[in-house]
Structures are given as C-alpha cells and as structure tokens.
Amino acid sequence: MKAENIEDIYKLTPVQEGMLFHSLYERESSLYFFHVPIGLRGNLNIEAFEAAWQKVVDRHAIWRTAFYWEDIDNPLQVVYKKVEISLNQYDWRGIERADQEERLKSFYESDRKLYFDFSQPCLMRLALIRLTDDYYEFVWSFHHIITDGWSSAIILDECLQIYEALCEGKEVRFTSNRPFRDYIDWLQEQNIAKTENFWRQTLAGIKAPTPLTYIENKQLPFQEERYDQEKFKLSEASTKALLSFTAQNRLTLATLVNGIWSILLSRYTCRNNIVYGCTVTGRPVDLAEVDSMVGVFINTLPMNVKLNTEQQLLSWLQDLQTQLVEVRHHEYTSLTQIQGWSEVPRDLPMFETFVVVENVPDSQSIRSWKGNVEIVADKGEYFRTNYPLNLVIYPESEMIVAISYDCRRFDLATITGIITEFKILLQYIMTNPFVKIKDLSFLTPKQQQISTALEKEAALFDWELAAIS
Structure with missing residues (x-):
C-alpha cells in the first residue's frame, strides 16, 4: 500500500463488518458473491466498453476500496486514488451451442470459487464472452461488501451512458x-443507546428462531449445500390491480407482502407470534442525496410480528405498516448487534426465513440504450442467502414472486404448495380486506385440499407461471 496512492481511510459500517467477518471466517462460502450476467447483441465497441467501466471506477470511491483488519483493533477501508481494472475476454465462436452452455456453467461455477483478496481493490471482475459474431455474454462479478442492488443499478446506468458517449466521441457530465x-x-452521529433500547423492547421474550419444522421434508437426498428457486408472475393487469388495492388502502406493497408472509408462517408454525427477516434499503431518509450515493446500505433486520386473530385484516396490515416504519428508523443496525441485544443465543440464527421487496432505481439507460448494441437480457441471478426459505418480490410491470429454498430441507412439492397458498391468499385479501384474521383459518395447510372455489377464483385473477429457468 503506497501512501501516495491513498485517497482516504475510514471505518466500516456495521453491515460491512459483518460481511467481512463471515467472508474471512468461511472463505469457501459464496454468500456475499454476486454474478450479474447480461446478454449483449450487436457491434460492441469493446475498447469503449472497457473504458466506460474504468471511468465508473475512477468516479466512485467505493469501487477503489480495499479492507484491512490485521494487527489493528477495528477494521478499516482504504480508498485508493487510482485503480486499474481490466475486461477479461473469451472468444467461444465456432463452438457448438450445447458445448457453450456447458462452458458457461463451468465458468460461473469456477468464477464463484475464486476468492476476492480484500486487501486489494477493486473487489469486482469483468468478463466478456463472445458466443457469436454479434452476441456476447457479459459477466459482472463483485463482492457485496462494496455495493448493493440499488448502487449496482446506478453504476450500470452510468456505465451505459459513458459507453454511448465514448462511441459518439462525446463527453458525459x-x-x-x-x-x-x-x-x-x-x-x-446516531444515538446507539436509543437504538439498543428499541431492539431490546422489540425482541423481548424471543429466545429462538421461529421453527419451520412443520413444512420441512426430513427425507431429502441432498447432503451438500444446494439452493434452488421457483418463480411465478402476475399479468400486467393483475399487477395494476394489486397496486391499485394497496394505493386505495394506503398500504405499501412491502406491507402487503410482509403481511401475507406473516400469515403463511403463522399457519406453518401454528403460532400467532413469529419472527422473520425483512430486507430494507438502509438508506436513511434524513441524509440528503442518499438516493444517489454508491456503496452498501442494504440490511436485513428481524421482524417480530404478532397476529391478533380477532383483528380485522386491513386494520392489522395498517398496524404492520406502522411497525415497518418504526424499524426503518433503526435500519442501520447490524444483525450481529441486534442479536447481541436479544435473548437469542449466539449459536442460533435470529430467524430462518426472510422477505425481500426489491427496490432499485429505474434505469432509463438500460431500457432505452441506443447505439450499436442491444441489451438482450439482464438475466440476474438467484437471490442467495444462508437462510433456508426466502421470499423475493420484483415489482416490475408484471410482478415476479420468487421463493428460494435450501434443497436439504424443502422439496419442490412443498415450495409449489407455498406458492399456491401465497397466490390464493393474496387474491382473497384483495377481495376481502375487512375479514377477521381468524376467518382465514380455512386456508390452513392442515387441510390437504384447498377450496376448489378459491382455486378457480385465483385462476380468474390471471396468474401466470413465469417461464424463467
């Protein structure tokens, strides 16, 4: 580390500290590793494309950051003034499509196993794989400690704007x-004592994670770590109806999704008090210009939800929304800190399932990229966690609902059943918002057959299974 190339040195956020600790402690884990594969078709100007990524790195300090922890009391992040990046290129033209697919699969597997050296910036890799004369698979790999989904969308948007400008001989300001x-x-500047008191009160009496044993399959063949994901989507008309429902009742989409997941977990565990994780943007509303900042803000926090079976459903959802707002005031707290203030032992997880409602900036550049290249598909990737069961919502024009799961604990039939119940429950809530929570009990999984009438009602609501592999 040459002093003349150092721009700044400062502490890690609590969330970054947790990521660094787990990544160093479990070096074989790929929990915080992300692939963003994007298909590109057209006459790609590779030199301009690589230069655009270099300009993005030059522009944002977090992409020029390394981490140091040895022989110091608290880890530090060190920002370099200049960091050179390179675009690794592969030419697989002339190889049969089936063999290309096998190579791609092997590439992703091997790239995921490559360890990031935290003491060396930049913690990302860029690969461009040419499959035909006019089609490329671009693979953007990075560690979560330097970015989140929101920041990644900003970065990609800027990169595409810079690329277009370079191709046209212009400059982007x-x-x-x-x-x-x-x-x-x-x-x-935050009042940590106030935050500690909030979490102690919120989690008082919780001594263990809410168990998922009711829906687990104990006879599964998988012994090694393996995760899978199932998705379904709503039609555009159904998505509009859903958003209209939340607007009319002054609810956020996140509130409705959290409410449905809470009800499902209550059924599966036969409990009216359940704890699960809720992912938040982590961008404080009282920090000016935070929406355009690039770094890692996203956080996962515990939700302790109580279901009063005598309460009207809509009223309960409104109370849940208030609870979510209160949590947001303390969303910067790391899960490690929170668990230390709770009664849950350190050797147990706080929860075994969590909810994510994706919320990233709308990218005009990605949707209307001009010039000589077309973005064929931003393929994304499975939302990976170390929790066994997770719900992820992608609020697009045709909203996508994904459930990721640990194949060592759940089988496909179980996950398909959860998806069916989620769809039916969502439809029922939208048409019966004033029903009491106890009156939803007829949808319990203890009944092996779900009401035929409700199945037909859900079908009429125009659900569509997503053709996403």
Missing part, C-alpha cells in the same frame, strides 16, 4: 454523487 464517506460520518 454527471452531477457529483455524495461520497459514501458521508454515510460513515452520519452513522457516528
């Missing part, structure tokens, strides 16, 4: 983003 350092400084 961006307004300066507020640096991630300002968020670090903001964290130091």
Whole structure:
C-alpha cells in the first residue's frame, strides 16, 4: 500500500463488518458473491466498453476500496486514488451451442470459487464472452461488501451512458454523487443507546428462531449445500390491480407482502407470534442525496410480528405498516448487534426465513440504450442467502414472486404448495380486506385440499407461471 496512492481511510459500517467477518471466517462460502450476467447483441465497441467501466471506477470511491483488519483493533477501508481494472475476454465462436452452455456453467461455477483478496481493490471482475459474431455474454462479478442492488443499478446506468458517449466521441457530465464517506460520518452521529433500547423492547421474550419444522421434508437426498428457486408472475393487469388495492388502502406493497408472509408462517408454525427477516434499503431518509450515493446500505433486520386473530385484516396490515416504519428508523443496525441485544443465543440464527421487496432505481439507460448494441437480457441471478426459505418480490410491470429454498430441507412439492397458498391468499385479501384474521383459518395447510372455489377464483385473477429457468 503506497501512501501516495491513498485517497482516504475510514471505518466500516456495521453491515460491512459483518460481511467481512463471515467472508474471512468461511472463505469457501459464496454468500456475499454476486454474478450479474447480461446478454449483449450487436457491434460492441469493446475498447469503449472497457473504458466506460474504468471511468465508473475512477468516479466512485467505493469501487477503489480495499479492507484491512490485521494487527489493528477495528477494521478499516482504504480508498485508493487510482485503480486499474481490466475486461477479461473469451472468444467461444465456432463452438457448438450445447458445448457453450456447458462452458458457461463451468465458468460461473469456477468464477464463484475464486476468492476476492480484500486487501486489494477493486473487489469486482469483468468478463466478456463472445458466443457469436454479434452476441456476447457479459459477466459482472463483485463482492457485496462494496455495493448493493440499488448502487449496482446506478453504476450500470452510468456505465451505459459513458459507453454511448465514448462511441459518439462525446463527453458525459454527471452531477457529483455524495461520497459514501458521508454515510460513515452520519452513522457516528446516531444515538446507539436509543437504538439498543428499541431492539431490546422489540425482541423481548424471543429466545429462538421461529421453527419451520412443520413444512420441512426430513427425507431429502441432498447432503451438500444446494439452493434452488421457483418463480411465478402476475399479468400486467393483475399487477395494476394489486397496486391499485394497496394505493386505495394506503398500504405499501412491502406491507402487503410482509403481511401475507406473516400469515403463511403463522399457519406453518401454528403460532400467532413469529419472527422473520425483512430486507430494507438502509438508506436513511434524513441524509440528503442518499438516493444517489454508491456503496452498501442494504440490511436485513428481524421482524417480530404478532397476529391478533380477532383483528380485522386491513386494520392489522395498517398496524404492520406502522411497525415497518418504526424499524426503518433503526435500519442501520447490524444483525450481529441486534442479536447481541436479544435473548437469542449466539449459536442460533435470529430467524430462518426472510422477505425481500426489491427496490432499485429505474434505469432509463438500460431500457432505452441506443447505439450499436442491444441489451438482450439482464438475466440476474438467484437471490442467495444462508437462510433456508426466502421470499423475493420484483415489482416490475408484471410482478415476479420468487421463493428460494435450501434443497436439504424443502422439496419442490412443498415450495409449489407455498406458492399456491401465497397466490390464493393474496387474491382473497384483495377481495376481502375487512375479514377477521381468524376467518382465514380455512386456508390452513392442515387441510390437504384447498377450496376448489378459491382455486378457480385465483385462476380468474390471471396468474401466470413465469417461464424463467
């Protein structure tokens, strides 16, 4: 580390500290590793494409950051003034399509196993694989400790704008983003004693994670770690109806999704008090220009939800929304800190399932990229966690609902059943918002057959299974 190339040094956020600890402790784990594969078709200007990524790295400090932890009391992140990146190129033209698919699969597997050296920036890799004369598979790999989904969308949007400008011989002028350092400084100003008191009260009496044993399959063949995912989607008309329902009742989509998941977990565990994880953006509303900041803000927090079976459903959802707002005031707290303030032992997880409602900036550049290349597909990837059962919502024009699961604990039939119940329950809530929670009990999984009438009602609601592999 040469002093003349150092731009800044500051602390890690609590969330970054947790990621660093787990990544160093479990070096074989790929929990915080992300692939973003994107298909590109057309006459790609490779030199301009690589230069665009270099300019993005030059522009944002977090992409020039390394981490140091040895021989110091608290880990630090060190921002370099200049970091050179490279685009690894592969030419697989002339290879049969089936063999290309096998090579791609092997590439992803091997790339995921490559360890990031946290003491060396930049913690990302770029690969461009040419499959035909006019089609490329671009693979963007990075560690979660430097970015989240929101920030990644900003980065990709800027990169595409810069690429277009370079191809046209023009210059793009961006307004300066507020640096991630300002968020670090903001964290130091927070009242940690007040936050500790909030979480102690919120989790009082919780001594163990809510068990999922009721729906687990104990006879599964998988012994090694393996995760899979099932998706379904709503039609555009159904998505509009759903958003209209939430707007009319002054609910957020996140509130409705959290409510449905809480009800399902209550059924599966036969409990009216359940705890699960809820992923939040982590961008504090009282920090100016935070929406344009690039770094890692996203966080997962415990939700302790109580279902009053005598309460009207809509009223309960409104109370849940208030609870979610209260949690947001303390969303910067790391899960490690929270567990330390709870009664849950350190050797147990706080929860075994969580909910994600994706919320990233709308990318005009991605949707209307001009020039000589077309984005065929932003393929994304499975939402990987170390929790056995997770619900992920992608609020697009045709909303996608995904359930990722640990194949060592759940089989496909179980997950398909959960999806069916989710769809039926969502439809029922939208048409019966004033029903009491106890009156939803007829949908319990203890009944092996779900009401035929409700199945038909759900079908009329125009559900569509997503053709996503």
